[in-house]
Amino acid sequence: MFQFGNAGAAGTGAITTFAGVTISTPTGEVTIANTIVFGVGGYTIILAKDKTSKATFTGTWSGLGGWKKMGDGAIVLPIANSYSYGTELAGGTVLVGHADALSSNVNAGVRVTTNTMVKPIVTGISLTEHDYDLVVDTIIESAFANFNVQGNNRGAGKFILQGGGNITQTPSGTSANNMTGDIVIKTNTTYAQGSAGAITSGKVTGEAGSQFTTDATTGPRLVGASAEAAPSRFIMTF
Numbered sequence: 001m002f003q004f005g006n007a008g009a010a011g012t013g014a015i016t017t018f019a020g021v022t023i024s025t026p027t028g029e030v031t032i033a034n035t036i037v038f039g040v041g042g043y044t045i046i047l048a049k050d051k052t053s054k055a056t057f058t059g060t061w062s063g064l065g066g067w068k069k070m071g072d073g074a075i076v077l078p079i080a081n082s083y084s085y086g087t088e089l090a091g092g093t094v095l096v097g098h099a100d101a102l103s104s105n106v107n108a109g110v111r112v113t114t115n116t117m118v119k120p121i122v123t124g125i126s127l128t129e130h131d132y133d134l135v136v137d138t139i140i141e142s143a144f145a146n147f148n149v150q151g152n153n154r155g156a157g158k159f160i161l162q163g164g165g166n167i168t169q170t171p172s173g174t175s176a177n178n179m180t181g182d183i184v185i186k187t188n189t190t191y192a193q194g195s196a197g198a199i200t201s202g203k204v205t206g207e208a209g210s211q212f213t214t215d216a217t218t219g220p221r222l223v224g225a226s227a228e229a230a231p232s233r234f235i236m237t238f
Contacts, residue, residue, distance in 0.1 A: 053073030
């Protein structure tokens, strides 16, 4: 395990890691500027174990491997990354500041194995399309008017939307999600169905003041529902 005691612990050069290696961030807030290259073969563990930990990585992440987020702390990814193997989210919070924060590689899927929150730090982000494997519940929190999570969802975990903003989920191309978990819209948050197939066999529930909307072309096409309405804008306020 490599423990960052402070921002300069690894100097200014690139860090090359391999599957099973753990990089641990310090307690408190820190900005780490090193680029990270993930070697082939699986996940490097990025551990932010303390709830007060908040590590911002301003260097690019690349390589044939991927990374696994562990611990109750936060990881901030403000720029574009390009690693290939994928991302596993296993606790805490991941804050994103760029469409390619979770990689520009569309084949680098995202797997959620422990309840994790994903949250934008700037407005107007449409995350690059990835397949999301929701093994457990995933929290998407945004206070912004336009945060778009693109890609296909699958798995039994719930998709929990909160923060008071407008969150869109758009499946890839003409594909539909294949998730069995429910979609839960928290108070004063809007969930927008970005295309037909965003809702599958799970149910949509909303708390007071929340909204569920569709775009003007898809209408409320709820895959697995007993009826499919004609294409038109649809708004449901809870």
